[in-house]
Amino acid sequence: MNYADPMEIVSTAWVNFITPFSFPLWNKTIPVLATATPEAENAPLVLGGVLLSLVVIYLASKIGGELSNNIGLPPVLGELVGGVVVGVSALHLLVFPESGADSSSSVIMSFLQSTGGLSPDAGVGVFQTQSEVVSVLAELGVIILLFEIGLESNFRELMDVGIQALLVAVVGVAVPFAAGTAGLMILFGIPAVPAIFAGAALTATSIGITSKVLSELGRLNSKEGQIILGAAVIDDVIGIIVLAVVASLAKTGKVDVSNVFYLIISASAFLLGAILLGKVFNKSFMMIAEKLKTRGSLVIPAFIFAFIMAYLAAAIHLEAILGAFAAGLVLDETDKRKELERQVCPIADMFVPIFFVTVGAKTDLGVLNPAVPSNREGLIIAIFLIVVAIAGKVVTGLAVFGQPQINRLAIGVGMIPRGEVGLVFAGVGSASGALSEATEAAIIMMVILTTFLAPPLLRFVFQEAPAVPVKESD
Amino acid sequence: MNYADPMEIVSTAWVNFITPFSFPLWNKTIPVLATATPEAENAPLVLGGVLLSLVVIYLASKIGGELSNNIGLPPVLGELVGGVVVGVSALHLLVFPESGADSSSSVIMSFLQSTGGLSPDAGVGVFQTQSEVVSVLAELGVIILLFEIGLESNFRELMDVGIQALLVAVVGVAVPFAAGTAGLMILFGIPAVPAIFAGAALTATSIGITSKVLSELGRLNSKEGQIILGAAVIDDVIGIIVLAVVASLAKTGKVDVSNVFYLIISASAFLLGAILLGKVFNKSFMMIAEKLKTRGSLVIPAFIFAFIMAYLAAAIHLEAILGAFAAGLVLDETDKRKELERQVCPIADMFVPIFFVTVGAKTDLGVLNPAVPSNREGLIIAIFLIVVAIAGKVVTGLAVFGQPQINRLAIGVGMIPRGEVGLVFAGVGSASGALSEATEAAIIMMVILTTFLAPPLLRFVFQEAPAVPVKESD
Numbered sequence: 001m002n003y004a005d006p007m008e009i010v011s012t013a014w015v016n017f018i019t020p021f022s023f024p025l026w027n028k029t030i031p032v033l034a035t036a037t038p039e040a041e042n043a044p045l046v047l048g049g050v051l052l053s054l055v056v057i058y059l060a061s062k063i064g065g066e067l068s069n070n071i072g073l074p075p076v077l078g079e080l081v082g083g084v085v086v087g088v089s090a091l092h093l094l095v096f097p098e099s100g101a102d103s104s105s106s107v108i109m110s111f112l113q114s115t116g117g118l119s120p121d122a123g124v125g126v127f128q129t130q131s132e133v134v135s136v137l138a139e140l141g142v143i144i145l146l147f148e149i150g151l152e153s154n155f156r157e158l159m160d161v162g163i164q165a166l167l168v169a170v171v172g173v174a175v176p177f178a179a180g181t182a183g184l185m186i187l188f189g190i191p192a193v194p195a196i197f198a199g200a201a202l203t204a205t206s207i208g209i210t211s212k213v214l215s216e217l218g219r220l221n222s223k224e225g226q227i228i229l230g231a232a233v234i235d236d237v238i239g240i241i242v243l244a245v246v247a248s249l250a251k252t253g254k255v256d257v258s259n260v261f262y263l264i265i266s267a268s269a270f271l272l273g274a275i276l277l278g279k280v281f282n283k284s285f286m287m288i289a290e291k292l293k294t295r296g297s298l299v300i301p302a303f304i305f306a307f308i309m310a311y312l313a314a315a316i317h318l319e320a321i322l323g324a325f326a327a328g329l330v331l332d333e334t335d336k337r338k339e340l341e342r343q344v345c346p347i348a349d350m351f352v353p354i355f356f357v358t359v360g361a362k363t364d365l366g367v368l369n370p371a372v373p374s375n376r377e378g379l380i381i382a383i384f385l386i387v388v389a390i391a392g393k394v395v396t397g398l399a400v401f402g403q404p405q406i407n408r409l410a411i412g413v414g415m416i417p418r419g420e421v422g423l424v425f426a427g428v429g430s431a432s433g434a435l436s437e438a439t440e441a442a443i444i445m446m447v448i449l450t451t452f453l454a455p456p457l458l459r460f461v462f463q464e465a466p467a468v469p470v471k472e473s474d
Numbered sequence: 475m476n477y478a479d480p481m482e483i484v485s486t487a488w489v490n491f492i493t494p495f496s497f498p499l500w501n502k503t504i505p506v507l508a509t510a511t512p513e514a515e516n517a518p519l520v521l522g523g524v525l526l527s528l529v530v531i532y533l534a535s536k537i538g539g540e541l542s543n544n545i546g547l548p549p550v551l552g553e554l555v556g557g558v559v560v561g562v563s564a565l566h567l568l569v570f571p572e573s574g575a576d577s578s579s580s581v582i583m584s585f586l587q588s589t590g591g592l593s594p595d596a597g598v599g600v601f602q603t604q605s606e607v608v609s610v611l612a613e614l615g616v617i618i619l620l621f622e623i624g625l626e627s628n629f630r631e632l633m634d635v636g637i638q639a640l641l642v643a644v645v646g647v648a649v650p651f652a653a654g655t656a657g658l659m660i661l662f663g664i665p666a667v668p669a670i671f672a673g674a675a676l677t678a679t680s681i682g683i684t685s686k687v688l689s690e691l692g693r694l695n696s697k698e699g700q701i702i703l704g705a706a707v708i709d710d711v712i713g714i715i716v717l718a719v720v721a722s723l724a725k726t727g728k729v730d731v732s733n734v735f736y737l738i739i740s741a742s743a744f745l746l747g748a749i750l751l752g753k754v755f756n757k758s759f760m761m762i763a764e765k766l767k768t769r770g771s772l773v774i775p776a777f778i779f780a781f782i783m784a785y786l787a788a789a790i791h792l793e794a795i796l797g798a799f800a801a802g803l804v805l806d807e808t809d810k811r812k813e814l815e816r817q818v819c820p821i822a823d824m825f826v827p828i829f830f831v832t833v834g835a836k837t838d839l840g841v842l843n844p845a846v847p848s849n850r851e852g853l854i855i856a857i858f859l860i861v862v863a864i865a866g867k868v869v870t871g872l873a874v875f876g877q878p879q880i881n882r883l884a885i886g887v888g889m890i891p892r893g894e895v896g897l898v899f900a901g902v903g904s905a906s907g908a909l910s911e912a913t914e915a916a917i918i919m920m921v922i923l924t925t926f927l928a929p930p931l932l933r934f935v936f937q938e939a940p941a942v943p944v945k946e947s948d
Contacts, residue, residue: 051785065768075768294539294549296823311525343820349770
């Protein structure tokens with residue numbers, strides 16, 4: 001946070017620069033819909049804040065994505081960096097209350113206040129609501145991304161590599177967990193519970209980032225791509241079970257066996273159910289879509305299905321994105337797939353950048369600043385965690401058997417990014433009080449670096465194999 | 475509200491029916507992103523509420539739209555009715571705090587509480603946030619609708635009918651305002667200020683509903699369609715000015731001349747600026763879009779532009795939708811238009827139903843129930859207002875000159891729906907204390923009936939002319 005202070009001065013100066021040209025924005029409140037509540041009076045300001053946030057997000061994603069693409073890196077990396085630039089680490093254009101920011105540190109709120117007659121009292125509420133709306137849009141973004149990835153994936157091919165993916169996933173959980181926990185206890189003398197927590201944070205694989213990069217490289221339907229994708233899905237499921245176990249360990253000091261049992265059963269039942277549903281739903285979806293004559297006859301039923309699946313997955317303690325992925329996988333089997341993919345594409349173009357820019361914006365690079373003494377302990381632990389995180393996932397490629405032609409390094413590298421899943425561990429650990437500040441900062445650093453390193457590494461290791469042209473959808 | 479009570483019993487019964495099959499949803503909170511604040515703990519519940527709301531909205535819009543289309547009415551009417559069915563008037567699946575509903579009357583909240591371990595304390599906050607998110611999505615829906623309408627409209631043709639549209643708009647403001655105010659004062663003995671307020675509420679034209687129906691009838695680019703659209707845009711601008719005048723009259727008892735002057739200048743400057751910008755922006759937009767190589771190279775720059783224009787329009791006290799319409803009109807001139815229209819179509823399919831279903835859901839048909847004695851005075855005033863509202867707009871067709879072949883009745887009918895703009899008047903009037911409950915209820919009834927009558931009437935009057943097949947975009 002200290003690290004960001006000079007930037008805040010810059011931001012304020014910028015707002016002051018704009019102020020002389022301001023117009024008396026909304027100082028006579030005109031409600032947008034018939035209302036008389038105080039919340040509703042701020043509705044136009046919330047909408048204004050959301051519109052400005054979206055403009056910032058889209059500018060960051062396009063500028064970052066294009067620059068990244070121009071220097072031969074995956075566009076999604078540029079979107080993440082663009083998010084960091086506009087976020088809490090630098091420009092403070094897009095900040096969120098969770099990272100400890102309040103409305104006065106948000107440049108958009110300052111902009112609304114100085115040009116919009118937004119009172120500082122109302123600012124807190126408007127900032128809170130606007131941030132919640134942008135966060136929900138970001139989550140819809142990753143849900144739609146996984147739905148699209150599901151649509152693009154070939155279900156049968158994914159089943160073909162099922163055993164390979166399972167092996168990769170299990171190795172990718174076991175090795176980093178064991179090495180991380182043991183290393184922290186032996187080398188750093190950290191007690192068992194926080195060490196287990198940090199070790200558990202090393203197990204996750206961010207399906208969102210990996211699948212986006214694979215899609216951008218045109219490798220989603222390669223053998224390697226299918227194994228990575230399958231292993232990432234299984235990893236997500238294992239990761240959620242590990243989290244539940246570790247969280248109950250941190251809270252009560254012992255493992256809640258019934259909860260672990262419940263999670264394993266529900267996850268298996270959900271995935272099996274989705275597969276069986278696929279066979280049945282195929283024909284009914286086609287029949288319904290054929291009969292509809294008004295606009296959106298294809299996308300609306302598809303999204304109804306995707307959102308129900310996302311809700312169900314979240315409801316049984318899995319993640320919403322797993323449900324969306326399963327929904328895409330199921331619809332993939334239908335004959336209308338190509339048309340649906342074509343229509344989902346611009347919707348994904350609009351929603352997905354909100355997710356990646358938001359992930360970047362919420363990332364506080366301040367924890368990486370070695371000039372702040374309290375960061376140093378975390379930095380040393382972080383270096384250890386990063387080495388284990390990368391090595392522990394790269395070895396997973398060795399678990400693949402019976403595939404002499406396969407690019408084992410690419411599979412291992414594809415499992416590296418922890419992304420938002422790793423941040424969940426840091427968040428839960430911090431909330432349970434099990435993690436010291438240094439360990440938490442180290443986990444966050446490990447997540448940031450693995451997330452940012454994976455896209456260029458993945459592009460690099462795939463260049464060894466004969467290149468497939470980058471797929472451009474529009 | 476009294477009217478809806480039996481339905482609430484039905485809703486509660488339904489939730490109780492589902493409860494036995496419920497799973498222990500989210501009762502051990504797993505935050506979605508690294509966070510430890512109480513707001514963030516509810517984040518998965520907010521997302522769950524939004525997902526369920528979207529499922530309800532899409533089901534209502536598709537079922538309503540298809541049924542309406544099957545019996546020969548415009549689909550948008552079915553979406554409105556679908557919204558009424560799921561909204562505050564009936565099923566209570568989609569309710570909003572503004573209409574006086576609290577979290578206990580929301581079936582989705584009850585569902586989250588009984589299946590999701592949502593505590594009643596947290597329920598209030600989750601309900602509030604979820605409603606705000608859905609409301610913002612609905613507003614993005616009408617912004618994207620007007621952007622799409624702008625894209626589909628022909629700028630030159632709209633200019634060709636500029637004088638006609640201006641005449642229609644002015645007559646459509648003057649006649650209902652004069653007849654309504656005079657009638658209320660003379661026939662009902664209502665004091666001047668509330669009578670002027672109610673008269674002013676008669677002036678608006680809902681560009682959203684009219685343009686959607688015209689688009690569905692394939693008449694957007696007919697001469698009549700262009701005049702209606704142009705007049706509706708001008709009406710929106712005049713309506714905002716009238717509202718500002720009337721609101722200051724209600725508050726201070728006198729008219730704030732400087733504010734009226736400011737609004738007229740800013741509105742003219744904005745629209746002229748948008749036209750001039752169109753000439754300049756044309757080529758730069760094309761150049762930028764050509765250079766971009768990553769996904770979303772067309773839609774993202776287009777939405778950046780549309781959202782900036784929407785924000786600017788709102789910032790200078792016009793409406794966000796006017797800015798989005800101007801943005802669409804400007805991009806309409808570019809060569810990439812067809813491709814952009816094709817890509818915006820599924821995005822609009824996804825967002826626009828949220829707006830129409832929400833408008834329907836927020837409409838409380840309880841005020842129409844003659845069994846409730848307090849509704850009766852309002853009902854009688856409402857009948858008068860509805861007659862003036864329809865007659866006052868139908869006569870606008872007579873203002874068109876030099877067009878012997880034109881369907882004057884169609885133009886007049888196209889100006890009838892008041893939609894959300896009329897509700898703004900009722901809301902501001904109610905907030906300022908100028909309106910009695912009966913008059914406010916009468917205005918709401920007038921808005922409901924004109925909004926619901928216009929689509930079938932419009933379809934009917936256009937059938938007199940040789941039919942153009944209904945345009946289907948997918």
